[in-house]
Amino acid sequence: MDIVWFGEERSQEVALVGGKAxxxxxxxxxxxxxxxxxxxxVAYETWRRTARPAHRQVPPPLPPSLLAALRRAHxxxxxxxxxxxxxxxxxxxxxxxxxAEASFAGQHETFLNVVGVDAVVEALVRCWxxxxxxxxxxxxxxxxxxxxxxxxxxxxxxLVPADASAxxxxxxxxxxxxxxxxxxxxxxxxxxxxxxxxxxxxxRVDKGTRQVxxxxxxxxxxxxxxxxxxTREVPVPRPLRSQPALSDGQCAACxxxxxSLEAELGHxxxxxxxxxxxxxxxxxxxxxxxxxxxxKNLRSAAPELDPDHRSDGQSPTPPEA
Amino acid sequence: MSAPHAAPEVTxxxxxxxxxxxIRWGDPMEASLQWIRDRMHFPHTVSPALDLFFEAHNAGFVxxxxxxxxxxxxxxxxxxxxxxxxxxxxxxxPHDEMMAMGKRAQQNLGTAMMRSAEHWNDDxxxxxxxxxxxxxxxxxxxxxxxxxxxxxxxxxxxxxRLWEIHFELMVPSLLxxxxxxxxxxxxxxxxxxxxxxxxxxxxxxxxxEINVALWxxxxxxxxxxxxxxxxxxxxxxxxxxxxSEAGRRFLQAFxxxxxxxxxxxxxxxxxxxxxxxxxxxxxxxxxxHLTQPDADPEAELARLAERRETALxxxxxxxxxxxxxxxxxxxxxxxxxxxxxxxxEDHGFYIDFEGxxxxxxxxxxxxxxxxxxxxxxxxxxxxxxxxxxxxASLNDSPALDRRALVDERQRELAVFGAVEEPEMVGxxxxxxxxxxxxxxxxxxxxxxxxxxxxxxxVLKGHAGSPGVVRGVARVVRTLSEAQNVRRGEILVSPMTAxxxxxxxGTVAGVVTDTGGVLSHSAVVAREYGIPAVVGTLRGTAxxxxxxxxxxxxxxxxxxxxxxxxxxx
Numbered sequence: 001m002d003i004v005w006f007g008e009e010r011s012q013e014v015a016l017v018g019g020k021a022x023x024x025x026x027x028x029x030x031x032x033x034x035x036x037x038x039x040x041x042v043a044y045e046t047w048r049r050t051a052r053p054a055h056r057q058v059p060p061p062l063p064p065s066l067l068a069a070l071r072r073a074h075x076x077x078x079x080x081x082x083x084x085x086x087x088x089x090x091x092x093x094x095x096x097x098x099x100a101e102a103s104f105a106g107q108h109e110t111f112l113n114v115v116g117v118d119a120v121v122e123a124l125v126r127c128w129x130x131x132x133x134x135x136x137x138x139x140x141x142x143x144x145x146x147x148x149x150x151x152x153x154x155x156x157x158x159l160v161p162a163d164a165s166a167x168x169x170x171x172x173x174x175x176x177x178x179x180x181x182x183x184x185x186x187x188x189x190x191x192x193x194x195x196x197x198x199x200x201x202x203x204r205v206d207k208g209t210r211q212v213x214x215x216x217x218x219x220x221x222x223x224x225x226x227x228x229x230x231t232r233e234v235p236v237p238r239p240l241r242s243q244p245a246l247s248d249g250q251c252a253a254c255x256x257x258x259x260s261l262e263a264e265l266g267h268x269x270x271x272x273x274x275x276x277x278x279x280x281x282x283x284x285x286x287x288x289x290x291x292x293x294x295x296k297n298l299r300s301a302a303p304e305l306d307p308d309h310r311s312d313g314q315s316p317t318p319p320e321a
Numbered sequence: 322m323s324a325p326h327a328a329p330e331v332t333x334x335x336x337x338x339x340x341x342x343x344i345r346w347g348d349p350m351e352a353s354l355q356w357i358r359d360r361m362h363f364p365h366t367v368s369p370a371l372d373l374f375f376e377a378h379n380a381g382f383v384x385x386x387x388x389x390x391x392x393x394x395x396x397x398x399x400x401x402x403x404x405x406x407x408x409x410x411x412x413x414x415p416h417d418e419m420m421a422m423g424k425r426a427q428q429n430l431g432t433a434m435m436r437s438a439e440h441w442n443d444d445x446x447x448x449x450x451x452x453x454x455x456x457x458x459x460x461x462x463x464x465x466x467x468x469x470x471x472x473x474x475x476x477x478x479x480x481x482r483l484w485e486i487h488f489e490l491m492v493p494s495l496l497x498x499x500x501x502x503x504x505x506x507x508x509x510x511x512x513x514x515x516x517x518x519x520x521x522x523x524x525x526x527x528x529x530e531i532n533v534a535l536w537x538x539x540x541x542x543x544x545x546x547x548x549x550x551x552x553x554x555x556x557x558x559x560x561x562x563x564x565s566e567a568g569r570r571f572l573q574a575f576x577x578x579x580x581x582x583x584x585x586x587x588x589x590x591x592x593x594x595x596x597x598x599x600x601x602x603x604x605x606x607x608x609x610h611l612t613q614p615d616a617d618p619e620a621e622l623a624r625l626a627e628r629r630e631t632a633l634x635x636x637x638x639x640x641x642x643x644x645x646x647x648x649x650x651x652x653x654x655x656x657x658x659x660x661x662x663x664x665x666e667d668h669g670f671y672i673d674f675e676g677x678x679x680x681x682x683x684x685x686x687x688x689x690x691x692x693x694x695x696x697x698x699x700x701x702x703x704x705x706x707x708x709x710x711x712x713a714s715l716n717d718s719p720a721l722d723r724r725a726l727v728d729e730r731q732r733e734l735a736v737f738g739a740v741e742e743p744e745m746v747g748x749x750x751x752x753x754x755x756x757x758x759x760x761x762x763x764x765x766x767x768x769x770x771x772x773x774x775x776x777x778x779v780l781k782g783h784a785g786s787p788g789v790v791r792g793v794a795r796v797v798r799t800l801s802e803a804q805n806v807r808r809g810e811i812l813v814s815p816m817t818a819x820x821x822x823x824x825x826g827t828v829a830g831v832v833t834d835t836g837g838v839l840s841h842s843a844v845v846a847r848e849y850g851i852p853a854v855v856g857t858l859r860g861t862a863x864x865x866x867x868x869x870x871x872x873x874x875x876x877x878x879x880x881x882x883x884x885x886x887x888x889x
Contacts, residue, residue: 163645188644226642237504239758240650242427277645 002043002066003073006036006157016040018093018153023285031257031282035080036157037073041095044128044152059129062121070124074117077158087159087226088114092127095151112189113159113226120156127154160281161226162274164245165190167200169288170258171268176292178268180213181205181255185245187236188223190272190283197222197233201244203251207259210252217244246275253280261285333748341740344401351399356406356747359398361767361835362589363405364798364815366738368704369730370591370684373477374677375399381484385492389433391426391759392419401746403737408747423757430759434493434500435653438660441668445486449671452479456679461686469686470715476683477708480676487672494661498839499762501658504651508640515784515875518838520633521659522847523626526666528822529848531582533618535603535823538578539610546571547611555604579603585674587800588818591681592704596820605804606823613808618826618849625850665844669819687711694720697727705730768837768856771877780863783837784877785853786846790830791871791882794864811872813864817842825849830872832860832879846874854879 004011006021006028014022017038024033043066050060062070078086090111109130111123166185171178186193186200193200199218206213220241224231246254254273257280261269268291272284333353338344346352375398382396394410412419433440456476461469498521505517525533542550545567553561559575562568583596583603596603610616633655640648688703688711696714697703703711705727714721771781792811797803800821806812811830814821822845825831831853833842838855846853852874854860860879864870869882 161642161644187646223644223647225644235507237507237647237650237654239431239500239504239654240647243646243650245646 001040002046003069004038004040005073006033006038010040011038015095015151016042016153017155018095020093020284020286021153021155024282027261027282027285031261032279033282034158034160035077036155037077039070039124039154039156041151041153044154047128059125062125067121070121071117073156074120077156081158083158085115087161088120089155089157089159090114090120090123090127091155091157092130093153093155095153112191112231113229119229124154124156128152159226160274160276160283162189162281163187163276164250165193165272165274166246166254167193168254168258168271168273169268170262170270171288171291171294173268173270173288173291176294178294178296179207181207181258183246183251183254185254186218186220186223187240187245188225189231190274191224191231192222192233194272197224201246203246205251205255207255210255212248212251215244217242220245250275250280257282267291333750335748336743336746338746339743342402342737342743342746344746352747354397354408354410354747355750356399356401356408356745357767358742358744359405359407359767361816361840362818364588364835366403366734367400367405367590368592368734369400369707369710370704371405372400372707373480373680373684374589374591375405376477377481377484380481381486381488384485385488388489389426389429389492390422391430391492392422393759402742403734404742406746427758430493430496434497434657434661437490437493437497437657437664441490441664445490446671449483449486452483453671453675453679455479456682461683462689464686466690466715469690470712473683473687473708473712476680480680483672483676487668490664490668494664495766495839496758496762497654497657497661498665499765500758501654502765502838503758503761504654508643508647508651509636515787515838516632517658518786518847520629520636520655521662522850523622523624523629524659524663525622526663526848527670528666528819528845529618529622531670532823532826533622534578534582535606536610536616536618536826538574539607540614541574542571542611543567550604551608551611555601555608558604559600575600575603575607584678585670585820586678586681587820589673589677591677591684592701595678595681597678602800602820609808609823609827613827616826621850622848625848662844665839665841666819666848669841674820684708684711687715690715691720691723696720696722696724698724702727762839765837765839768835768840771856771858774878778881780857780860780879780881782832782854782857782860782877782879783843784875785831785833785836785838785840785843785855786849786851787875788830788850788852789871789873789875790852791869792829794832794866794868794870795828796861796864796866798861811870813860813866813870815861816840817845819845825851830874831855832857832864832870832872834858834860834862 001010001016004017006025008025011017011025012022017025017040021036021038027033028036046063046066047060050063077088078084092109094108109127111126114120114123164185164187166183167190169182172180172182181204183203183205184193184200185203186198192198198220200220201218202216203212204214205211220236222233223236224233257273258269258271261271265285265287268288270286270288271282274281274283333355335352379395379397383394385391386393386395392412392414394412396407396409398405398407412422414422459472461472464472501521502514502517505520506514509516545565546562549561549568550558559572562572579597579600583600586593586595640651684703685700688697688700691697691703691711691714692700702723706714706723710723710726714723768783771783774781790811792809794813795806795810796813797806798815803812803821803824806824806828808827809829811832812824812828813832815834816836817824817831817833819841825845826849828851830851831842831846833840833853833855834857836842836855840855843853843855852872854872854874854877857879864879864881871880871882872878873880
């Protein structure tokens with residue numbers, strides 16, 4: 001139970017792999033999710049017990065059986081991805097005693113573009129060690145949480161060398177409108193959008209027709225690209241910045257994915273995804289938190305509240321008509 | 322409909338002109354434009370006949386700007402007191418419409434630059450050749466006066482059309498070169514921006530072809546011919562060669578060379594004889610080739626091509642793993658810029674030079690008719706008249722006497738030729754020029770003012786062609802002065818027209834007063850693999866003939882190594 005694969009039943013157990021990995025794993029069979037395996041909380045426990053109190057500062061090596069299993073899993077991932085060399089993302093998530101995702105400082109480490117099994121081992125140990133850092137322990141102590149009750153899971157997943165990345169909302173999280181899909185997109189890996197390094201393109205897609213109804217091209221001055229031992233922020237060539245990161249067809253594909261996930265999960269969702277070689281990969285899927293009420297319902301309940309139709313630039317009737 | 326934004330108020334400030342340079346503006350609109358001296362194409366005074374060229378040139382820009390929906394009306398050249406000045410004519414449109422038009426232009430130019438090579442080869446060049454054939458097959462000397470006048474009108478129409486084609490091709494090409502440099506700088510670092518040109522070199526073009534052909538001609542010379550050409554004055558060498566069988570055979574090959582490549586002259590002006598009319602410059606270049614049989618221009622091109630492919634392989638390796646749209650963009654811009662580099666020389670062979678050659682022949686024939694009628698002293702005084710004046714004279718019976726007018730114009734040109742002309746006249750536009758891709762491309766062609774130099778011994782210009790070289794400076798203001806240039810020396814000149822190119826096979830480096838990284842001088846220097854610093858503004862004024870200088874073509878600097886030239 002040290003290592004479980006996306007698509008396997010056990011990989012959907014939050015207590016073993018963490019909430020995000022579990023929910024993504026549930027979708028892995030039916031959606032194009034990059035292949036991945038998890039080092040479970042059990043593996044973390046095994047490793048942690050090998051640490052002797054006297055050697056607190058030195059991270060203990062991987063137990064030989066775990067190391068062997070990791071090597072086999074890495075080889076299998078290479079086979080499944082078909083990528084040469086295989087670029088990986090290694091991410092940790094912390095899980096409370098009760099199985100809830102713990103989202104506080106030092107609990108989530110991410111290593112991108114990890115290449116080779118030795119580098120995976122190094123990233124894995126750093127994920128595990130960071131969960132026990134002075135800072136993390138002090139933080140937990142201040143919250144009244146005992147360090148020993150926190151478990152760590154680590155996800156090892158193929159890194160999609162994205163041509164363009166997108167964050168997609170299956171409904172408008174600002175106005176509450178349910179009939180539009182909103183997409184933020186930019187060139188390269190998603191870090192530049194999520195980290196706020198760029199003003200991405202913003203697309204608004206009609207949920208019914210999958211047509212782009214509004215497009216605002218962002219400045220997209222930089223992009224993140226894979227670089228040795230990580231990623232690098234580099235300028236987007238100036239003449240390319242004014243070009244859209246996504247074609248209309250790609251916007252429609254993003255909308256399609258969002259609509260389908262929303263229907264499956266039963267609530268508006270927020271996705272991270274990436275295009276590579278013409279394929280759309282799903283990297284993350286979460287419910288939209290604090291979703292405002294649908295203005296359409298508001299209107300029927302209280303017709304005097306006129307929703308601001310102009311906020312999307314699509315006036316229902318031309319002014320001065 | 323909301324009201325469109327009004328255009329921002331543009332109030333040009335009139336520029337005070339020096340007392341020695343009074344300007345009579347024909348049209349008040351012209352006085353409101355910002356006229357910049359075009360030293361790059363016309364370093365010296367120009368004759369009134371060149372108005373015919375300006376008319377074609379200006380029509381060409383109007384055509385191209387309209388075709389690509391650019392937010393500019395035109396880029397006009399005109400003669401002011403005998404000097405060529407150019408000005409950008411903005412479109413008078415509301416701000417919103419200007420912005421929308423700018424976007425459309427970007428789209429249109431982007432599409433055009435991707436297929437400029439096909440457009441040239443499939444559509445434009447065949448049409449250009451058709452126009453040239455019109456002139457090649459005409460015989461103005463044998464034409465009746467009426468037929469000649471009709472031929473002149475047709476020449477005027479066809480020349481305009483040639484310049485429409487010129488800018489239809491060159492506006493997107495220039496932009497391609499400029500955008501590729503920006504793409505390269507963003508991908509590989511601004512400090513390596515100049516390396517972009519390594520990826521564009523070694524393809525050869527019509528200009529290098531002319532030089533390779535001459536080099537081959539030189540190689541074909543036997544020992545006897547070689548001795549004659551090296552020891553005889555270029556003016557009489559043909560007569561001496563006619564005295565021997567080998568000499569006659571060589572002359573035949575030489576004439577065939579002139580028939581193929583000789584329809585070009587010193588600059589874009591009309592008053593200089595072409596190589597066909599006066600082959601002296603070709604004999605001089607031939608001598609240079611004979612004295613340096615190892616300087617094989619084809620081998621040099623092959624070396625540049627090999628370096629290009631090595632650099633390209635490195636660049637592609639660096640981009641492995643980059644987003645596909647970025648890699649595709651790089652490859653597309655590379656292809657567009659490589660094509661543009663070749664086209665930037667090839668079009669000139671046909672349009673700029675052979676076109677002008679034929680126009681010159683028509684003007685000279687008109688001049689002969691006027692001289693025969695007593696309206697001109699000499700046939701080539703026709704260059705002192707505009708075509709309209711010439712035609713008006715010929716339509717009069719007897720022909721209107723233009724001798725006094727020619728005298729007056731010649732005196733006027735002599736007066737203005739002796740003064741220093743202002744760099745800018747008309748009205749100064751408020752604020753800096755617009756920061757857009759087209760503006761930056763124009764800057765890279767004409768050159769922008771160089772950075773001031775902190776070191777009194779260092780003159781700053783723009784990087785033109787990479788490499789560092791030290792040598793004796795040879796300051797050359799016209800091509801005829803270039804006969805003193807020796808192998809290994811550094812050419813310092815106001816500009817270099819494509820017909821100066823064979824000199825690039827002789828000199829060790831080039832410094833120009835004018836131009837940017839995409840100017841003719843820079844493009845050709847890179848194709849010859851010699852360092853060049855362009856756009857120094859003051860190179861010919863600061864560097865003394867015979868002075869030892871060191872130029873850094875990547876940094877764009879000229880170091881005055883010793884000041885002994887000052888004593889000369």
